[in-house]
Structure formats: C-alpha cells, structure tokens
Amino acid sequence: FVQDSGAQLLAVAIGNVHGRYKGEPKIHWDVLEAIHAESTVPLVLHGASGIAPADLSRSISFGVGKVNLNTELRTATLAALAGQLEGRRSDGQNVLGLLGDWERAVTEVVSATFVALRAT
Structure with a gap:
C-alpha cells in the first residue's frame, strides 16, 4: 500500500481508538511490530489519547513518529x-x-505529554 500510494506516513490501528476509551487501551504490540518490519515510512497513531506515556514512548521503538492527542x-x-x-x-x-x-x-x-515521554 505504501509503495503504491506514495504515502509518506502510515496511520495504523493497533487497538487504539479515537476519543475516550471504555476501559483501558489494549495495544496490539505484535501487530505494530509486524507493520514496522514491513513499513518504509514513519507510522502514526491516530487516536493516541488515553494511551499511557510509557506506551507512547514504547511505540517510538516500533517506528511511530507521530501521535494524535485530539481528545486531550x-x-x-x-x-x-x-x-x-x-x-x-x-x-x-x-x-x-x-x-x-x-x-x-x-x-x-x-x-x-512530552515531559512524561522523556521520563519513560
């Protein structure tokens, strides 16, 4: 998809949602790791609101270069x-x-958010 579309970023859904969560976010790290292994572009978490700073920090190691915190x-x-x-x-x-x-x-x-990310 990335190659055919010429996308410069790829927004992924890995258990994250837009808006407020009903319960705790359940991030599928295995899916993110697999996408990162195949992707040639930075990944984006649309719907990063409510994800713990430690998890946002962890997502960076799997190629996430942009997060959206619109709800907050x-x-x-x-x-x-x-x-x-x-x-x-x-x-x-x-x-x-x-x-x-x-x-x-x-x-x-x-x-x-950035202070929390740096602390993790």
Missing part, C-alpha cells in the same frame, strides 16, 4: 472555555480574547 486537546480547550465563561454573560464577549487561555491549556497538555 479538546478537553483542555473546553475546560479553559468553561472557566472563562463561568459567571459571565455571553453577550458582548470577545471570542478572540478567549484564545489565549485555550492556547495555554493546549500547550500544558502537549508539554505534560
């Missing part, structure tokens, strides 16, 4: 927004003025 980022953004709007009236609110808190919330999630 959206959760942080919505929490920042909820905190900003609490006790305020919405009329006349400067929506663009809210972006600074969103950016800080997302930066905290990404930073915490």
